[in-house]
Amino acid sequence: MxxxxxxxxxxxxxxxxxxxxxxxxxxxxxxxxxxxxxxxxxxxxxxxxxxxxxxxxxxxxGQEDYYIENGFYVFTENYHLKRGSCCKNGCRHCPYGFKK
Structure with a gap:
């Protein structure tokens, strides 16, 4: 109902x-x-x-690896550095310099 x-x-x-x-x-x-x-x-x-x-x-x-913006998870530079490599998705905070 x-x-x-x-x-x-x-x-x-x-x-x-x-x-x-x-x-x-x-x-x-x-x-x-x-x-x-x-x-x-x-x-x-x-x-x-x-x-x-x-x-x-x-x-x-103490987990500052992401934040939520308009319902989407946005990964921080800190997260990408912990990951250790570029995923080549053109992430906003990419510390590896990849741009789409």
């Missing part, structure tokens, strides 16, 4: 299908915990929250 809800972050109207296991949000990794009093989020707010959560988590763990 689909439910009409409001985003708990920005207040925009959204449709939730979590009770029917058909919600669009199931395409995203689940949040560890939702703050007390919060419910569903619209797609933009969910993406933003996931990006902040992932970036903060990586920094807390």
């Amino acid at each position: 689909m439910q009409d809800k409001l985003c708990s972050t920005c207040g925009i109207s959204l449709t939730c299908g979590s009770e029917a296991d058909t919600c669009w949000c199931m395409d995203y990794i689940p949040l560890e915990a939702i703050a007390e009093g919060k419910d569903c989020m619209c797609e933009a707010c969910l993406k933003n929250t996931l990006e902040k959560t992932e970036t903060a988590s990586c920094k807390q763990q």
Whole structure:
């Protein structure tokens, strides 16, 4: 069953299908915990929250090998140096000088 809800972050109207296991949000990794009093989020707010959560988590763990930008993982120069060779994909932070 689909439910009409409001985003708990920005207040925009959204449709939730979590009770029917058909919600669009199931395409995203689940949040560890939702703050007390919060419910569903619209797609933009969910993406933003996931990006902040992932970036903060990586920094807390000392893993500064990537960050998330617009839902995509972007590997840092540090990651590429640890990898030890160029993958020749034209990565943004390639320390080996490869350009497509």
